[in-house]
Amino acid sequence: MEIKWYIFLSVTLFCIGIAGALTRRNAIIIFMCIELMLNSVNLLLVAFSKMHLSGIAAKFPALATDAQLFVFFIMVVAAAEVSVGLAIIVMMYRNTHSVDINFLNRLKN
């Protein structure tokens, strides 16, 4: 399959993620949208890695597989962010009994 379809798919997923993160009010759904953004990047990186393997970097496979290694790092960092983020959301729920980010307007005055 051509690389452009992968790019279209990733960019679409990324845009869904951005649109969701900017418009939804529920903290957990925003969080899911951000995860969607990160995972669309994972898909794109793997696709680019295969593209480079069959093209420019055919002589240097080590270079092209760098992107696949990058994906693992993104997964690890995303997992760390999930653990911190869910803890913060739970803390917010304990204080306000809601995960609606419209509650976050107290700081503006």
Added chain:
Amino acid sequence: MNAIILTAIWGVVMMFGGVFIKRASVPKYWAIAGMVIILVANIMEFFGYTFFRIETRGMLQFDAFGLLFNTIAFACTLLYFMLNGRDIEKVGKNVSEYFALLFFILCGVAIASSFKTLLMLFLGIEIMSIPLYILTGSDKRNLKSTEASLKYFLMGAFSTGIMLMGIAFLYGGNTFASFYIDNLHLGTGKLPVMIGAGLVMLIVSMSFKVSAAPFHFWTPDVYDGAPTVFTSFMATIVKVAGFIAFIRLFQSSFGIMQEQWQTLVVIITAATLLIGNLTAVFQQSVKRMLAYSSIAQAGFMMLAIFALNDTAREGLLLYAAAYSLASIGLFAILIRMNDYTIQGFNGLAKKQPVLAITATVFLLSLTGIPLTAGFTAKFYMLLAALKTGNHLWLVILAVLCAAISAYYYFRIIQAMFFKEAEESEFVMDAPASFKWLLIVTSALIIILGLMPGLVIDWLYY
């Protein structure tokens, strides 16, 4: 490498030390001891004594610029621990964990000042940010702290997503399948679509991290909501480290095609200077005013990204030292005030003359009055921008904004010296050691202002 390994190890030591140390006043001394060790190890690496030799395949490079910045950041952190150690104890019960998280942030700072690939840039920025989300929310009972933490976390994760997409596009578009920032081989002439999109996304996400103007909206709320001790750390060392990462990223492969993205950086710089300074004028709370002033100072540091020459690199290091020292000192005084509004500073000069005089030095340095380090740093930034030879209006705008900033900084000085306090009893916890440390800090600021070579000359050692 010394700094990265030792900060990570000491973070773990502090974390497990929390299990065995029961008294809340002990972790502070452990942290200060660890900080001294790390600072010495980093200086030794500067002179060629590396304890740990780890093959990183060129992903990290420890050059004079990064090591010098590490030294500045660690020295400022040492000062921060000594000034604020007792206030960190007051935030909550988990004192040694707070210190552990601060050490992990320093590990991220050390990576962000020495990366050579986009992977290490991503890891360094994330290691800097994730512990900060926790520290921002560390005052668990306080709703403002919780909200600030959630807002910071969502904004930070969002900008991480944008940065990663930018990195993926750069990887896909460059002709060498490389993450190494020195040989991205982006070609000359007009940019391909993917490279252009990746570059814009990287600029946007880095602007998020250093809170430059169209992407600064989270900054005042987060800085205001976080416990003041951690605001102090966040607004100084972490922000400056973000700028070091920014200039390291843009001076290599991207520097060649500077004219293609310079306009974007010029717009961001001008907007940051204007918005930061103009909104700071209207603030009543000093903490919030310092948040906006940190945006305004970020505008000055953006001039280094705009200029990207040797003067800009020297100036950024000097700015890092001047801005961190002055802000850490000012926040340390602010923490001890009962009232965070400007009226709270009324008549401070009569009750605590030492605090008032040192605060004046810090404020003058932030404004950029001659004889202080702030002046020399701003001078280098403007000189660097002038040397590029284009966009002269940006320099004029920066000078005008520095003049505006004098208004809101001098309002505090006026309150301290020329107004009478309303209430008569006014208890303030300021031991003699704290006052001496403040005097040392302001002395450092004046020495750096008179002899900027003390920092800059090491760059060419």
